[in-house]
Amino acid sequence: MVTFRGGDAPVRALGAIERARAALGAGGEVRAAVVDNASGDGTAARVRAAAPWADAVALAHNGGFAAGINVALGRLGGCDVLVLLNPDVEVAEDFFTRLDALDWPRDLAARGPLVIDADGRTEQSARGFPGARTALLGRSSLLARLRPGSALLRRDLLADASGGRRRVDWVSGACLIAPAARLAEVGPLDEGYFMYWEDADWCRRAHVLGLGVLYEPALVVRHAQGSSSRERPVAATIAFHRSALRYWRKHVARSRLSVAAAAVALAARCLVKLIAVGLRVGR
Numbered sequence: 001m002v003t004f005r006g007g008d009a010p011v012r013a014l015g016a017i018e019r020a021r022a023a024l025g026a027g028g029e030v031r032a033a034v035v036d037n038a039s040g041d042g043t044a045a046r047v048r049a050a051a052p053w054a055d056a057v058a059l060a061h062n063g064g065f066a067a068g069i070n071v072a073l074g075r076l077g078g079c080d081v082l083v084l085l086n087p088d089v090e091v092a093e094d095f096f097t098r099l100d101a102l103d104w105p106r107d108l109a110a111r112g113p114l115v116i117d118a119d120g121r122t123e124q125s126a127r128g129f130p131g132a133r134t135a136l137l138g139r140s141s142l143l144a145r146l147r148p149g150s151a152l153l154r155r156d157l158l159a160d161a162s163g164g165r166r167r168v169d170w171v172s173g174a175c176l177i178a179p180a181a182r183l184a185e186v187g188p189l190d191e192g193y194f195m196y197w198e199d200a201d202w203c204r205r206a207h208v209l210g211l212g213v214l215y216e217p218a219l220v221v222r223h224a225q226g227s228s229s230r231e232r233p234v235a236a237t238i239a240f241h242r243s244a245l246r247y248w249r250k251h252v253a254r255s256r257l258s259v260a261a262a263a264v265a266l267a268a269r270c271l272v273k274l275i276a277v278g279l280r281v282g283r
Contacts, residue, residue: 001085002034003036004036004043005041009087009224010034010087011047012090020094020097023097024097027100031054032051033057034055037064037068038062063194065194066192070188070189073183073188082178083176084173090224091220092222095113095220095221098218099177107210108211108214109182110177111216111219112126112175112214114161114221115159116221117222118222123225124157125215127157128168129200134156167213171199171203173202176199185211186206192246193243193247195236195240237274241266241270245262
């Protein structure tokens with residue numbers, strides 16, 4: 001878990017982990033590493049007070065989400081299965097019990113659970129790999145907001161609480177579960193992504209190695225989305241679009257012209273989003 005000025009959300013998330021750990025009983029061991037990305041607001045101290053059983057680390061510099069996760073993973077040597085968890089995500093009480101019962105075929109890199117929001121709605125945490133159509137048919141697109149059941153979205157938005165487990169391209173890093181051996185095989189998160197898209201990048205690298213990703217709705221978590229991004233909406237918006245361009249350059253672009261075109265399109269989109277942020281803040 002990586003924290004940055006998330007208020008009380010990390011404490012609630014750790015409380016949920018502790019309840020799920022108790023429900024698991026003596027059948028398994030659960031450890032936690034929490035890395036605070038230089039919040040400067042006492043987050044690390046609150047985490048230590050609320051969950052003394054967790055390994056809490058306060059960094060002097062905010063190197064981004066991926067860098068923080070890599071620090072946390074480095075402190076969990078000896079674990080069989082690792083769970084990347086946002087500090088605004090609370091696991092269900094039976095989460096570890098169900099997870100402990102799952103097999104991990106050699107060709108499976110990661111699983112993602114059913115993610116529900118604060119109102120009980122299914123979040124689109126399982127998706128097709130990003131491409132040019134993502135701006136029009138992605139999770140935050142106008143069509144997804146107005147007609148979430150549209151057939152045009154079925155290639156990109158794959159999360160379905162009632163559809164059972166299924167192979168997908170990638171799952172959200174809000175809760176991404178992987179055997180330690182697969183994480184070592186695929187490699188750490190790319191720290192060139194300060195925030196956003198590092199999860200899609202990691203799953204893409206797994207696919208290149210012939211490894212799959214599975215959406216597993218029998219595992220359930222609740223997501224109070226954006227506890228950190230709400231703190232700095234302008235920085236989060238810019239980071240999102242910079243990371244999208246990095247992903248495009250690494251995995252999608254076939255020419256310099258393609259990179260340039262994507263840069264222009266993403267810059268324009270970022271500007272529109274920043275204007276919207278300014279209007280909201282100015283109300």
